[in-house]
Amino acid sequence: xxxxxxxxxxxxxxxxxxxxxxxxxxxxxxxxxxxxxxxxxxxxxxxxxxxxxxxxxxxxxxxxxxxxxxxxxxxxxxxxxxxxxxxxxxxxxxxxxxxxxxxxxxxxxxxxxxxxxxxxxxxxxxxxxxxxxxxxxxxxxxxxxxxxxxxxxxxxxxxxxxxxxxxxxxxxxxxxxxxxxxxxxxxxxxxxxxxxxxxxxxxxxxxxxxxxxxxxxxxxxxxxxxxxxxxxxxxxxxxxxxxxxxxxxxxxxxxxxxxxxxxxxxxxxxxxxxxxxx
Amino acid sequence: xxxxxxxxxxxxxxxxxxxxxxxxxxxxxxxxxxxxxxxxxxxxxxxxxxxxxxxxxxxxxxxxxxxxxxxxxxxxxxxxxxxxxxxxxxxxxxxxxxxxxxxxxxxxxxxxxxxxxxxxxxxxxxxxxxxxxxxxxxxxxxxxxxxxxxxxxxxxxxxxxxxxxxxxxxxxxxxxxxxxxxxxxxxxxxxxxxxxxxxxxxxxxxxxxxxxxxxxxxxxxxxxxxxxxxxxxxxxxxxxxxxxxxxxxxxxxxxxxxxxxxxxxxxxxxxxxxxxxxxxxxxxxxxxxxxxxxxxxxxxxxxxxxxxxxxxxxxxxxxxxxxxxxxxxxxxxxxxxxxxxxxxxxxxxxxxxxxxxxxxxxxxxxxxxxxxxxxxxxxxxxxxxxxxxxxxxxxxxxxxxxxxxxxxxxxxxxxxxxxxxxxxxxxxxxxxxxxxxxxx
Numbered sequence: 127x128x129x130x131x132x133x134x135x136x137x138x139x140x141x142x143x144x145x146x147x148x149x150x151x152x153x154x155x156x157x158x159x160x161x162x163x164x165x166x167x168x169x170x171x172x173x174x175x176x177x178x179x180x181x182x183x184x185x186x187x188x189x190x191x192x193x194x195x196x197x198x199x200x201x202x203x204x205x206x207x208x209x210x211x212x213x214x215x216x217x218x219x220x221x222x223x224x225x226x227x228x229x230x231x232x233x234x235x236x237x238x239x240x241x242x243x244x245x246x247x248x249x250x251x252x253x254x255x256x257x258x259x260x261x262x263x264x265x266x267x268x269x270x271x272x273x274x275x276x277x278x279x280x281x282x283x284x285x286x287x288x289x290x291x292x293x294x295x296x297x298x299x300x301x302x303x304x305x306x307x308x309x310x311x312x313x314x315x316x317x318x319x320x321x322x323x324x325x326x327x328x329x330x331x332x333x334x335x336x337x338x339x340x341x342x343x344x345x346x347x348x349x350x351x352x353x354x355x356x357x358x359x360x361x362x363x364x365x366x367x368x369x370x371x372x373x374x375x376x377x378x379x380x381x382x383x384x385x386x387x388x389x390x391x392x393x394x395x396x397x398x399x400x401x402x403x404x
Numbered sequence: 405x406x407x408x409x410x411x412x413x414x415x416x417x418x419x420x421x422x423x424x425x426x427x428x429x430x431x432x433x434x435x436x437x438x439x440x441x442x443x444x445x446x447x448x449x450x451x452x453x454x455x456x457x458x459x460x461x462x463x464x465x466x467x468x469x470x471x472x473x474x475x476x477x478x479x480x481x482x483x484x485x486x487x488x489x490x491x492x493x494x495x496x497x498x499x500x501x502x503x504x505x506x507x508x509x510x511x512x513x514x515x516x517x518x519x520x521x522x523x524x525x526x527x528x529x530x531x532x533x534x535x536x537x538x539x540x541x542x543x544x545x546x547x548x549x550x551x552x553x554x555x556x557x558x559x560x561x562x563x564x565x566x567x568x569x570x571x572x573x574x575x576x577x578x579x580x581x582x583x584x585x586x587x588x589x590x591x592x593x594x595x596x597x598x599x600x601x602x603x604x605x606x607x608x609x610x611x612x613x614x615x616x617x618x619x620x621x622x623x624x625x626x627x628x629x630x631x632x633x634x635x636x637x638x639x640x641x642x643x644x645x646x647x648x649x650x651x652x653x654x655x656x657x658x659x660x661x662x663x664x665x666x667x668x669x670x671x672x673x674x675x676x677x678x679x680x681x682x683x684x685x686x687x688x689x690x691x692x693x694x695x696x697x698x699x700x701x702x703x704x705x706x707x708x709x710x711x712x713x714x715x716x717x718x719x720x721x722x723x724x725x726x727x728x729x730x731x732x733x734x735x736x737x738x739x740x741x742x743x744x745x746x747x748x749x750x751x752x753x754x755x756x757x758x759x760x761x762x763x764x765x766x767x768x769x770x771x772x773x774x775x776x777x778x779x780x781x782x783x784x785x786x787x788x789x790x791x792x793x794x795x796x797x798x799x800x801x802x803x804x805x806x807x808x809x810x811x812x813x814x815x816x817x818x819x820x821x822x823x824x825x826x827x828x829x830x831x832x833x834x835x836x837x838x839x840x841x842x843x844x
Contacts, residue, residue, distance in 0.1 A: 345470060363435050364435075
């Protein structure tokens with residue numbers, strides 16, 4: 127009897143909590159569901175009943191077959207992956223140095239990296255455009271990979287700096303006492319320890335680069351047009367293909383979703399690691 | 405008969421090969437008029453020997469990209485698509501090359517290039533003397549028209565015929581009918597689709613056309629200053645009527661409505677009427693473009709007083725030359741070719757050049773036949789072209805002032821703000837900017 131009395135409110139609380147979470151999940155996922163519906167709707171039924179229609183794959187066929195969207199997707203993939211790789215090569219040592227070494231202007235340098243994220247992209251685009259014109263980097267992979275460092279590098283450095291700071295310097299000393307060189311300590315001890323953070327930071331950087339629009343629009347061009355810019359072309363003066371836009375957005379979201387699922391294990395640890403540490 | 409390839413645009417004695425071997429860069433907006441150019445590039449290369457590298461940008465972001473490129477003074481692009489309002493901005497900033505020097509030079513311009521063939525109001529849209537307040541059509545030529553659009557009234561002919569509804573001829577009738585047609589095609593349907601975002605594009609189509617027809621104007625010159633006329637009784641009165649039309653018969657989410665939403669609702673049978681560009685109506689009424697495509701028809705924009713003539717505003721897609729271009733001769737040949745009579749005629753018949761800027765294109769029987777598939781389109785054009793022109797006063801704060809204007813209209817429609825006070829406040833804010841302008 128007593129058990130029932132104490133369990134009753136708990137069950138109600140659980141139902142209430144889960145009910146609220148379910149409502150929130152529906153609210154959060156509804157735009158995705160709506161996009162999914164639109165992507166299977168024929169143009170002729172686009173403005174009819176929201177949920178009753180004749181599903182078709184025509185929108186996907188048009189996006190992948192009749193347009194150069196697939197090419198734009200490849201451009202985006204190459205540019206974003208290489209931009210994140212470059213950020214990792216440059217950002218991991220930088221984050222380590224900022225976390226571990228005491229040197230003059232350390233905080234100023236760290237703040238300077240962070241400040242790259244302060245200004246809206248449109249504010250710096252004209253000087254960047256001028257520099258890129260002079261260097262011949264407009265509409266090139268190199269140019270976009272370079273400019274994407276403004277997006278990914280600060281994020282990566284600031285996330286990883288926290289992870290490095292959380293590792294005790296004693297671990298490094300112990301490994302060196304065991305005969306490891308500094309490089310061995312870095313690659314064999316430190317990197318495995320920060321792997322969840324590295325994965326989470328790299329994924330976030332990839333998502334930000336993948337979704338970048340202003341840099342891709344202004345500094346890219348026909349040879350490097352990314353999917354974010356290319357899908358805008360389905361809204362033209364003579365034809366507004368909402369179904370194509372939805373299909374393109376859905377296809378464009380796939381790499382991010384697949385990547386997130388593949389590295390889910392690291393991601394959860396990486397994103398929650400800093401939150402529980404004292 | 406539709407031509408697969410354009411006829412050779414070669415006048416005796418004119419040297420189209422004078423810039424052969426050069427490469428120019430062209431910036432195009434994603435638009436059917438640009439598609440016509442792209443289709444025609446091989447013919448241009450054959451005739452001139454000029455290589456064209458073009459870049460096509462989605463319309464939503466096109467002018468952002470062009471503005472950045474012109475500001476860099478790098479000379480790339482050599483040629484770009486522009487609109488009249490943007491031309492005022494770019495030419496004021498000395499980013500555009502004057503074209504008279506090329507047009508008036510017989511060595512540079514083919515004798516076939518007949519400017520008197522271009523509709524006067526459309527041609528004048530490319531000229532300005534850079535003096536704020538001077539009307540469009542005065543001074544230097546900065547751009548030449550590729551195609552244009554005027555504003556007209558689209559309506560669902562099938563429904564109108566079935567109910568015996570007469571197409572409104574006066575603006576008062578239009579306001580009353582818009583209200584009456586709420587729910588005409590089931591829940592969510594409404595009377596009239598018009599644009600409503602906080603953007604210059606809300607002001608320039610139907611609103612500016614009826615605003616002008618009412619006898620109102622945006623600016624006048626008083627004591628050597630450009631002064632807003634938006635608080636004048638005639639301006640406030642027509643704004644009140646327009647706001648009433650939107651409130652009673654416009655789309656429920658009006659303040660989010662752009663070109664796309666207006667066309668989509670009209671084509672889907674949500675809106676019974678459309679007050680917007682004739683080309684938007686044409687694209688919507690093209691066979692198979694939308695559910696109601698085959699039921700749509702067009703009529704002149706309603707006038708304020710019965711018996712008077714409509715006075716539509718216009719939007720012109722033009723080609724302009726970058727003042728920093730390093731290949732101006734080749735750039736001019738490109739502009740000349742694609743705004744010339746042969747390309748325009750060809751594009752009118754073979755591509756989606758709905759409103760060709762040249763009278764010779766409209767005179768083609770095949771073109772008239774092509775347009776006759778859409779009831780009232782050709783007739784509306786003929787009835788309106790005489791009075792079609794830019795109704796705004798050129799000034800470099802155009803984008804800011806019309807954006808403020810759209811915000812004021814939203815305030816009146818959405819929150820029921822007092823039109824007199826709102827227009828007075830708007831007028832004061834605009835005067836603050838324009839009072840800084842030197843008119844001479």
